[in-house]
Amino acid sequence: xxxxxxxxxxxxxxxxxxxxxxxxxxxxxxxxxxxxxxxxxxxxxxxxxxxxxxxxxxxxxxxxxxxxxxxxxxxxxxxxxxxxxxxxxxxxxxxxxxxxxxxxxxxxxxxxxxxxxxxxxxxxxxxxxxxxxxxxxxxxxxxxxxxxxxxxxxxxxxxxxxxxxxxxxxxxxxxxxxxxxxxxxxxxxxxxxxxxxxxxxxxxxxxxxxxxxxxxxxxxxxxxxxxxxxxxxxxxxxxxxxxxxxxxxxxxxxxxxxxxxxxxxxxxxxxxxxxxxxxxxxxxxxxxxxxxxx
Numbered sequence: 001x002x003x004x005x006x007x008x009x010x011x012x013x014x015x016x017x018x019x020x021x022x023x024x025x026x027x028x029x030x031x032x033x034x035x036x037x038x039x040x041x042x043x044x045x046x047x048x049x050x051x052x053x054x055x056x057x058x059x060x061x062x063x064x065x066x067x068x069x070x071x072x073x074x075x076x077x078x079x080x081x082x083x084x085x086x087x088x089x090x091x092x093x094x095x096x097x098x099x100x101x102x103x104x105x106x107x108x109x110x111x112x113x114x115x116x117x118x119x120x121x122x123x124x125x126x127x128x129x130x131x132x133x134x135x136x137x138x139x140x141x142x143x144x145x146x147x148x149x150x151x152x153x154x155x156x157x158x159x160x161x162x163x164x165x166x167x168x169x170x171x172x173x174x175x176x177x178x179x180x181x182x183x184x185x186x187x188x189x190x191x192x193x194x195x196x197x198x199x200x201x202x203x204x205x206x207x208x209x210x211x212x213x214x215x216x217x218x219x220x221x222x223x224x225x226x227x228x229x230x231x232x233x234x235x236x237x238x239x240x241x242x243x244x245x246x247x248x249x250x251x252x253x254x255x256x257x258x259x260x261x262x263x264x265x266x267x268x269x270x271x272x273x274x275x276x277x278x279x280x281x282x283x284x285x286x287x288x289x290x291x292x293x294x
């Protein structure tokens with residue numbers, strides 16, 4: 001494979017694109033309680049087919065997903081978010097996490113690799129469709145080192161953003177390899193998946209703490225700072241959270257403000273709301289009655 005010559009549009013199937021559009025539509029219009037017919041029309045499907053395809057690809061029904069978009073469940077969880085995080089960290093879970101049956105194994109790059117900006121490291125990359133839009137998957141020979149999200153037409157900006165984190169690494173377009181990784185993350189969701197982190201010791205410490213937040217739960221920046229030993233470091237924690245290079249797998253979307261409000265998310269607040277709603281629907285197994293979708 002040659003180094004970056006072009007960004008090719010790797011397809012992961014038309015239904016992923018439809019479902020990504022559906023998730024965005026529902027996330028942007030949930031306050032209007034859109035009907036099943038309206039949601040189906042937005043993506044060009046019949047209501048029956050939309051219900052079936054959405055549930056198959058996303059893993060929850062449209063009704064359950066919309067019902068969890070208010071973030072009310074997240075605010076409820078904040079009361080015990082710190083204790084949940086603390087219990088996980090105390091149990092030694094900071095270096096591993098589970099997404100369904102996907103086990104994450106962490107290996108940190110050496111401080112020397114970080115100081116050299118990835119010089120001498122080859123990074124494979126590829127773009128693939130998923131429930132949250134276009135996913136940029138990046139991996140070294142030791143594991144996934146980057147996962148970013150965007151929409152059609154934003155591929156170049158996404159790649160430039162992630163390349164800036166490893167300015168001296170060699171980037172090689174390899175959709176065959178990254179496609180297998182994307183399928184493991186977003187489709188099969190099982191097996192072992194290695195993560196190869198490039199960051200300062202402080203950043204990696206924060207990222208490991210993020211992994212201790214269980215799916216369907218949330219924590220605050222202050223709670224994270226407290227659990228990693230410096231309750232006054234909320235701002236520094238927020239900065240490290242924002243530099244997380246492997247979004248979704250390292251769940252920076254599970255961190256909220258002390259008041260339960262959404263704060264800045266590198267790949268967009270609509271996407272963050274979608275991720276929280278999807279996890280809540282999957283792991284709480286509830287379908288709040290406020291949803292208008294049948």
